[in-house]
Amino acid sequence: MATIRVEGLRKTYGDFPAVVGSDFSVDTGEIFGIVGPNGAGKTTTLKMLAGLVEPTAGVAEVAGRDAGDPEMRRDLGFLPEESPLYEDMTPRSYLGFFADLYDVPREAARERTESTLDRLELEHRERRLGDMSKGMKRKVAIARSLVNDPDLLIYDEPASGLDPLTTNYVLEFTRDLADQGKTVVFSAHNLYHVESICDRIVIMNRGEIIARGTVPEIREEYGTTAYHVFTTVPVAGAERDHRADTERYQAVVDDMAAVESIREAAAAADGEVVDIRTREQSLEDIFLDLADETPPEAAAGGGRAPSEAAAEEANAQPSDGGRTGAEPSNGSREQ
Numbered sequence: 001m002a003t004i005r006v007e008g009l010r011k012t013y014g015d016f017p018a019v020v021g022s023d024f025s026v027d028t029g030e031i032f033g034i035v036g037p038n039g040a041g042k043t044t045t046l047k048m049l050a051g052l053v054e055p056t057a058g059v060a061e062v063a064g065r066d067a068g069d070p071e072m073r074r075d076l077g078f079l080p081e082e083s084p085l086y087e088d089m090t091p092r093s094y095l096g097f098f099a100d101l102y103d104v105p106r107e108a109a110r111e112r113t114e115s116t117l118d119r120l121e122l123e124h125r126e127r128r129l130g131d132m133s134k135g136m137k138r139k140v141a142i143a144r145s146l147v148n149d150p151d152l153l154i155y156d157e158p159a160s161g162l163d164p165l166t167t168n169y170v171l172e173f174t175r176d177l178a179d180q181g182k183t184v185v186f187s188a189h190n191l192y193h194v195e196s197i198c199d200r201i202v203i204m205n206r207g208e209i210i211a212r213g214t215v216p217e218i219r220e221e222y223g224t225t226a227y228h229v230f231t232t233v234p235v236a237g238a239e240r241d242h243r244a245d246t247e248r249y250q251a252v253v254d255d256m257a258a259v260e261s262i263r264e265a266a267a268a269a270d271g272e273v274v275d276i277r278t279r280e281q282s283l284e285d286i287f288l289d290l291a292d293e294t295p296p297e298a299a300a301g302g303g304r305a306p307s308e309a310a311a312e313e314a315n316a317q318p319s320d321g322g323r324t325g326a327e328p329s330n331g332s333r334e335q
């Protein structure tokens with residue numbers, strides 16, 4: 001059964017199209033990546049799935065129910081891109097506070113919190129959150145998304161701004177959650193993250209999904225192979241390969257016909273082809289090519305739309321009554 005069904009999902013802010021009509025589904029236990037550059041519409045999509053932003057049109061369903069249904073939030077863990085934490089609390093008191101919000105019985109909450117913090121290898125559990133490193137705070141925010149033991153996790157840039165070690169740790173932890181049967185939808189602009197842990201991805205640009213599939217499918221459909229051809233004599237388009245001990249030239253071409261032309265040109269100059277190496281285009285390159293090809297109709301999407309900063313503000317601060325995530329109350333959605 002599809003855990004998530006999205007059809008014709010659209011969000012406009014004023015006349016600004018942040019998400020222009022997405023379709024995708026995510027299966028139970030899948031780890032699904034939404035990738036795209038800044039302003040692509042990733043956060044807006046995730047917030048619609050988490051019931052925090054009301055779609056302008058279309059369907060966003062979780063387990064057959066509207067994503068905006070407040071009941072859905074009880075079984076959801078949302079990790080916002082920036083998660084402001086109560087600086088004066090310790091991880092234990094902070095997580096206990098959120099467990100209370102979800103009515104998790106005290107003892108169960110304590111056990112769950114401790115085991116999550118163990119798995120996240122979070123030390124200094126009695127230290128003030130305000131005195132913790134960025135990586136530690138991110139781990140606490142992740143632990144917070146798990147206090148209610150949700151089946152669905154929606155993570156906005158879970159590893160953004162973390163050092164490589166912590167990044168790996170957080171990504172592996174996320175993969176483990178999916179292995180335990182949880183469904184994970186997360187956004188990233190670093191394609192390396194996606195490649196290493198996602199079952200399927202969509203690539204968004206300017207509010208539109210411009211490619212979709214598993215990483216190998218995307219490679220096959222959109223990727224190209226570069227052929228590095230090494231010759232003993234100079235041929236058109238080749239450059240001297242200074243790394244070689246003997247005189248050698250290198251040309252980079254993108255199909256076998258061009259490789260044959262080089263072979264013929266080398267033979268005509270009394271030389272030969274001594275080596276051919278292939279290099280698959282990286283997902284990053286594919287992504288950049290795709291983003292470049294997207295027609296600029298939605299190009300207004302580059303900058304920040306006017307009401308955005310105010311809306312973010314309202315969404316971010318727990319201390320002023322705003323919503324930081326998916327607390328289980330009947331909070332209204334951002335329009």
Ligand SMILES: Nc1ncnc2c1ncn2[C@@H]1O[C@H](COP(=O)(O)OP(=O)(O)OP(=O)(O)O)[C@@H](O)[C@H]1O
Pocket residue numbers: 013016017018036037038039040041042043044045081189301302303304305306307308309311312
């Ligand atoms: N509340 C809002 N009011 C007005 N415009 C908004 C609002 N939220 C987002 N936008 C605009 O919608 C577009 C998509 O934003 P979104 O945050 O979804 O992108 P993103 O892919 O998550 O980008 P980033 O990687 O920078 O977080 C952006 O151009 C943004 O300025």
